[in-house]
Structures are given as C-alpha cells and as structure tokens.
Amino acid sequence: MGDEVSAFESEFSAAQDARHAIGVASGTDAIELSLRAAGLGRGDRVATVSHTAVATVAAIYRAGLEPVLVDVVSKTYTMDPESLDLALRSDAGRGVRAVVPVHLYGHPADMTRIADVARAHGICIIEDCAQSHLAKWKGRFAGTFGVASAFSFYPTKNLGALGDGGAILTDSDAMAERLKSLRQYGWRERYISSEVGCNSRLDEIQASVLRVKLKTLSEETRARRALARLYDETLAGLPAALPWVHPDVEHSYHLYVIQIDRRDDVLTRMRARGVPVQVHYPLPVHLQPAYVGSVRVVPGGLPVTEALAGRLLTLPLHPFMGEGEIAMVCQALRECIAG
Ligand SMILES: Cc1ncc(COP(=O)(O)O)c(C=O)c1O
Known part of the structure; x- marks a missing residue:
C-alpha cells in the first residue's frame, strides 16, 4: 500500500x-x-x-x-x-x-x-x-x-x-x-x-x-463491443437467444452468453472441436451443496434462475480475438446446433 x-x-x-x-x-x-x-x-x-x-x-x-x-x-x-x-x-x-x-x-x-x-x-x-x-x-x-x-x-x-x-x-x-x-x-x-x-x-x-x-481499458472495452456485434450479426437467425441489451445500457461484454436448447449436447460437441465454451453458472447458488435448504429465497422461489441454468452457454470473447476466430466459433456453433 x-x-x-x-x-x-x-x-x-x-x-x-x-x-x-x-x-x-x-x-x-x-x-x-x-x-x-x-x-x-x-x-x-x-x-x-x-x-x-x-x-x-x-x-x-x-x-x-x-x-x-x-x-x-x-x-x-x-x-x-x-x-x-x-x-x-x-x-x-x-x-x-x-x-x-x-x-x-x-x-x-x-x-x-x-x-x-x-x-x-x-x-x-x-x-x-x-x-x-x-x-x-x-x-x-x-x-x-x-x-x-x-x-x-x-x-x-x-x-x-x-x-x-x-x-x-x-x-x-x-x-x-x-x-x-x-x-x-x-x-x-x-x-x-x-x-x-x-x-x-x-x-x-x-x-x-x-x-x-x-490505460487501455476503454480501448479494450470498445474492442469487446465490436466483437460482440460481430457475434450478433454472424449468429442472427440461429435458434439461440443472443445477448439482449437494454436500450439504456452500455454493455462491457465481460462475457458473451447465449441461451440454447440441448445446451449440454452442444457444449460437449463444441469442446470436442476444441472451442473453449463455458457455462456461467451451471448451478444456482441456492441449489449448491453449501447453501441448499439453508439459504432464504423469495416466496415463489427462483423459477427464472433455475430455468436459465440449463440453457446458458458462454462463447469465447476477449479483446484480442480476431474476426476469423469469431467466424470459426460461429461456424462450429452452427454445426453443433444442427447436430
Ligand atoms: C459477480 C462476481 N462477484 C464477485 C466476484 C469475486 O471476485 P474475486 O474473485 O476477485 O474475489 C466475482 C469473480 O469471481 C464475480 O464474477
């Protein structure tokens, strides 16, 4: 200090x-x-x-x-x-x-x-x-x-x-x-x-x-936004919910997260092709062994949280990715979703 x-x-x-x-x-x-x-x-x-x-x-x-x-x-x-x-x-x-x-x-x-x-x-x-x-x-x-x-x-x-x-x-x-x-x-x-x-x-x-x-955080944040836009454009039309951005928001795209059906199948296929996809987060906190049954939740429970956990997939994103890499990820995703 x-x-x-x-x-x-x-x-x-x-x-x-x-x-x-x-x-x-x-x-x-x-x-x-x-x-x-x-x-x-x-x-x-x-x-x-x-x-x-x-x-x-x-x-x-x-x-x-x-x-x-x-x-x-x-x-x-x-x-x-x-x-x-x-x-x-x-x-x-x-x-x-x-x-x-x-x-x-x-x-x-x-x-x-x-x-x-x-x-x-x-x-x-x-x-x-x-x-x-x-x-x-x-x-x-x-x-x-x-x-x-x-x-x-x-x-x-x-x-x-x-x-x-x-x-x-x-x-x-x-x-x-x-x-x-x-x-x-x-x-x-x-x-x-x-x-x-x-x-x-x-x-x-x-x-x-x-x-x-x-010193380079603003520039890198702009690069993240540009790459996210490229993902948005390239993935348009796929049966996947792409990140929605509230009109009053400037997103910093720490992660690019989509929602898809049969997430676990797609995850396995993508990883088999060497694409480092991840899940943020696979198990909501209230269902994790340390907290289940003891942590308080809102009346009616957490239906949205629980439904999301099985559908989310995080695609690779960092400010130094090239457009070709984004294209490769998108192509792999298209093929993995098609089965
Ligand atoms: C949403 C959120 N909150 C808190 C933390 C905790 O930060 P740290 O890992 O630096 O303790 C993290 C990072 O892991 C996070 O993603």
Whole structure:
C-alpha cells in the first residue's frame, strides 16, 4: 500500500467517476468490507441474486450477514426489481438492510427501479461490479448508484491483475475512511486497532500492473463491443437467444452468453472441436451443496434462475480475438446446433 496503490486508486476512481477508490485483496473482500463499512452487523439480512458467481453470496456470509436470494430477469440475467420488492415485503425480507445487485456479464441491472425499491424500503445499495468495469446505465457508470461498489481484478476480469486484487468505489468520505481502516486490522493509527479489521491489502506489484492496464481499458472495452456485434450479426437467425441489451445500457461484454436448447449436447460437441465454451453458472447458488435448504429465497422461489441454468452457454470473447476466430466459433456453433 505505497505510492503505486495510491496512484492506482486515484486513476481508477477518476476513470469510473467516483470520489474514492480503496484497493483491497479481492472482489470478494470488496463486497464483505463494503457491507461492514455500510454499518451492517451480525444477523442483518442482505438481498441479492442466486444467478451470480458464488462469491457474491459467500461474501455476505463472511460479513456475518444472512443472504435473501431473489430472481433475475431472463432477458438481462440481472436482478428482477419486482422479485426484490416481493422479497422485501415477505417474511424473508424482514431485517434486510442492504441489496447487492450484480451487473452480470457486463450488463448493468436496472438501477432506476432497484433504487426506487431500495428507497421505498429504506435499505442501502452495494453494487457487485466484478464483471462491469466501464459499463453504463442511463449514461452513468455502474458502480455509482450505491453507497459503495465492489470490483474484482482477478486476472480474467476486464481489468485484470497478475493475481488477485479488488477495489471499492464510494463517494462518501466517511465510508472511505472506514474502509481504509477495515482493510488493515482496523487501524486508523498504526498498530492501534479501533475496530476489528482484517488484512486485505492490494499490493504494489498488482497496483502497478493495473495502472498500466487501466490505460487501455476503454480501448479494450470498445474492442469487446465490436466483437460482440460481430457475434450478433454472424449468429442472427440461429435458434439461440443472443445477448439482449437494454436500450439504456452500455454493455462491457465481460462475457458473451447465449441461451440454447440441448445446451449440454452442444457444449460437449463444441469442446470436442476444441472451442473453449463455458457455462456461467451451471448451478444456482441456492441449489449448491453449501447453501441448499439453508439459504432464504423469495416466496415463489427462483423459477427464472433455475430455468436459465440449463440453457446458458458462454462463447469465447476477449479483446484480442480476431474476426476469423469469431467466424470459426460461429461456424462450429452452427454445426453443433444442427447436430
Ligand atoms: C459477480 C462476481 N462477484 C464477485 C466476484 C469475486 O471476485 P474475486 O474473485 O476477485 O474475489 C466475482 C469473480 O469471481 C464475480 O464474477
């Protein structure tokens, strides 16, 4: 936490239009520490989605809090504000003090409606931006709608370090101070803990790499968008649901995810041809062994989340892919779907 970390924090907050960035050791830590810095404590509940990386839910538990899982919208794969509202009006919603929308795959959640629901219920918003660097909702960066937002710099993320790393953005001076203390043993003054903190430092080497890579993030995000458009054009007409983009969204295309029938057959065939397709995510969090039966879900369950899990397929996408590679993936997909 020397000069490279401070410089990266200034540059990253400026790039994302936020007042403060606080570097931490991972995206998971960024969620946990944001919830703690927002004043939530043991036994409080937090609403989020089950269709996410398990880290979102694990971080809530690690902060000593109880998750309440709500459904997603099938077109955008992000939190369904109506499901959130239903959960908050139910028994499961009692004691919920924060909501963590996840801007999954690089498509921001509906922050207008989620903010309305959060305001009506008097709860705060912490955004999970692990997959949404530079994405926008209504012209504003994802990560500027809540009291804080959590970013991951895991190597495969749109802005990736050479190992783990994360950051929290906030416009609140008080929150920034608390986060700086929490990430280092609760110190405000060296060697004197004013509260119980942890060791979640972003190290100098990762920060210096992130400073270099931040310079090309906008350009690489534009390249991702251009390649996604090429996928859209080349795959048009196939029996597959291509990524739908809300008219008010600037997508950051962390992942290019489609929906298809007989997903597992197509997945096996594509892999047999050497195309590195993946599934994000094969089992919703509420059905995973660690959480099934114990985690609270919205009344009526999570039908959209459960239906999606068997239909999603992630096609390869990174800013350095060539148009020929996109064409090869599309051709392989066309043949694998045809059987
Ligand atoms: C949506 C989401 N939230 C949280 C995380 C956790 O980030 P990290 O792996 O840096 O702890 C990730 C990345 O794995 C993620 O994709």
